[in-house]
Amino acid sequence: MAKIKIITDSTADIPKNLAEELNITVVPLTVHFGEESYKDWYDLTSTEFFEKLKNSDVMPTTSQISPAAFEEVFRKELQENDSIICVTLSSKASGTYQSAVIAKNSIEDADIEVIDSMLLSYGYGMVVVEAAKMAKEGKSKQEIIGRVNYLLERIDTYFIVDTLEYLKKGGRINLAAAVIGNILNIKPVLGIKDGLVVPVDKIRGSKNIIPKMVELIKSKGYNMSNQVVGLAHGAIPDRLEELKEAIENEFHPKGFVISEVGSVIGAHSGPGVIGAFFIRD
Known part of the structure; x- marks a missing residue:
């Protein structure tokens, strides 16, 4: 049975315990308060972030995941998995999807599917969770991709x-x-x-x-x-x-x-x- 790895980015807002339980790899975007930078999902809890936001004189900015960051994650996961399905936030809101595609294309003969959710937050996070459950149950790559695309439309x-x-x-x-x-x-x-x-x-x-x-x-x-x-x-x-x-x-x-x-x-x-x-x- 092929081992399929589910990967997403941090804006899927998947609860940490659920991501860990389902072995979902979460690649972080970055939020900046002036010169201070934090990895989304990892460096600040939601409560800590909003507390900092309320007390900050600086308007936070954000940056997408780089192709190099995705490539590093893809190569690492391919050492233990046969294929990868990566679902990202909407390409209309961020260049993160394009970064994932560039990373995929830089790895020859890798079985990687990158899907643009066209959604934000747990709207696509819940689809990623469904994909991870199917992977855990031993469903095929095509079954998982078919289900992901079906749900994203709905x-x-x-x-x-x-x-x-x-x-x-x-x-x-x-x-x-x-x-x-x-x-x-x-x-x-x-x-x-x-x-x-x-x-x-x-x-x-x-x-x-x-x-x-x-x-x-x-x-x-x-x-x-x-x-x-x-x-x-x-x-x-x-x-x-x-x-x-x-x-x-x-x-x-x-x-x-x-x-x-x-x-x-x-x-x-x-x-x-x-x-x-x-x-x-």
Whole structure:
């Protein structure tokens, strides 16, 4: 039986215990606070990052994984595995996918598949987890790739940020929308379409966030009876628990995976981010 290794990057926001349990290799992007640099997922916990973000006078920046870093990981993993499946964050949001492709092409006769998720955070992290479970069960490479591509087409992402300031500074939302949103206390519900962050709906006032999200999710008609829902938060466990309870009471899903938003996603979303990830039937 061929040994298949699942690799992803740190913005998949996969809980560490789950990544370790399923033997997923996580390659880190980097977040910078001025001259200080930290490996996403490894050097700062989510709580530590958001605490640093709140107290820092410096706007954090991020950098993608280099081809050399991917090549080093690929070569190491190929010593003990027959093939690699590497799933990255959206190529529309980062050059990380291109770096992985360059690394793959630099290793002759290597059996490496690089997949552009066109998603962010645990939206594709949950697909990586499914791939790792299949690899552990001894499924073939083609079976795993087929399932990954099937799921990536069916993941829906909904997330809300506490302030539009970070999306504005990072160029993820236009200045006029950010200013109007902050003045009117409007919080957009954001999603992912064609690999980019897009507005899905809007909510006025913090008290309406959870009911509005549940209302929006309900309108999509998901069947959650056999579905594990992914939830992610930026160091706001109380708000996360509120959303979890609301989804549980309304939809009765099979279960939940709770993820913490890492440094790189958090640098662009800012504090107070909360997200939910679903699979369309």
